[in-house]
Amino acid sequence: MNFADIDRDTLCIDPNDIEHRIGPRTKAIVPVHYAGHPADMDPIMEIADRHNIKVIEDVSHAHGALYKGRMVGTIGHIACMSMMAGKSFAIGEAGMMVTNDHRLYERCISFGHYERTGVATTYNTADSQVTANELLEFADDARPVGDESIAEDAHQLFALCRENRVNHLIYAGFAINWCLLLSPGGMADMSKHGIMCSAPRQAVTAVENKETARSELCKELGLWRVAVAFGYVFDVDDFINALGAR
Numbered sequence: 432m433n434f435a436d437i438d439r440d441t442l443c444i445d446p447n448d449i450e451h452r453i454g455p456r457t458k459a460i461v462p463v464h465y466a467g468h469p470a471d472m473d474p475i476m477e478i479a480d481r482h483n484i485k486v487i488e489d490v491s492h493a494h495g496a497l498y499k500g501r502m503v504g505t506i507g508h509i510a511c512m513s514m515m516a517g518k519s520f521a522i523g524e525a526g527m528m529v530t531n532d533h534r535l536y537e538r539c540i541s542f543g544h545y546e547r548t549g550v551a552t553t554y555n556t557a558d559s560q561v562t563a564n565e566l567l568e569f570a571d572d573a574r575p576v577g578d579e580s581i582a583e584d585a586h587q588l589f590a591l592c593r594e595n596r597v598n599h600l601i602y603a604g605f606a607i608n609w610c611l612l613l614s615p616g617g618m619a620d621m622s623k624h625g626i627m628c629s630a631p632r633q634a635v636t637a638v639e640n641k642e643t644a645r646s647e648l649c650k651e652l653g654l655w656r657v658a659v660a661f662g663y664v665f666d667v668d669d670f671i672n673a674l675g676a677r
């Protein structure tokens with residue numbers, strides 16, 4: 432990592448001190464928009480383009496600031512913003528990444544979820560009691576049609592996804608339950624493989640297990656946990672609208 436000097440007036444990175452610090456291993460320029468002041472993005476983007484490297488804006492100190500009328504964080508290839516307690520836009524302990532580049536977005540999602548599931552695995556006690564045959568007992572209306580493949584474990588499901596160029600799995604009609612989430616091919620397994628996972632809110636039938644799924648509150652809590660740990664929970668209406676828009 433090479434540090435460039437700052438501009439005396441803005442206290443942000445000085446564009447004139449960047450270029451001579453770029454070497455063959457340089458991957459990105461990371462300007463911090465400091466104390467609500469935008470870094471001078473035009474020359475920074477121009478340098479990055481010329482060297483074919485990325486720009487990662489750090490918006491942690493300047494949420495909502497404008498650069499030539501444009502919101503900071505929308506100019507570089509990616510922007511990151513801390514929202515921990517001491518920041519101007521503080522929501523406790525959190526952060527956010529924004530990008531227009533879908534590939535970068537997918538990669539960030541998979542890095543973000545890397546090894547997160549290790550903790551949840553300790554809840555996965557029931558999983559080992561389920562045999563492959565039990566997993567293959569489908570309800571009549573859920574049986575595979577024609578030559579549709581069945582994946583018996585996470586590796587097979589991942590292979591199927593690759594074969595069919597699927598990078599986003601939507602889990603429907605299942606109980607939110609740590610055991611199911613972590614079953615072979617569950618959300619936790621698949622997000623480890625870098626596949627995005629999500630579930631429609633209305634298709635989720637229980638929380639943790641049937642016995643504890645007593646109230647809507649319980650369900651909301653379970654959905655929140657799933658969204659934070661593995662991917663997204665969305666409303667069916669939003670999903671159908673999004674499909675219609677394609």
Ligand SMILES: Cc1ncc(COP(=O)(O)O)c(C=O)c1O
Nearest residue numbers: 463489491492513514515525526
């Ligand atoms: C400019 C800047 N970027 C990033 C961070 C990291 O934030 P977090 O601790 O929320 O990951 C900080 C934290 O102080 C910061 O000041």
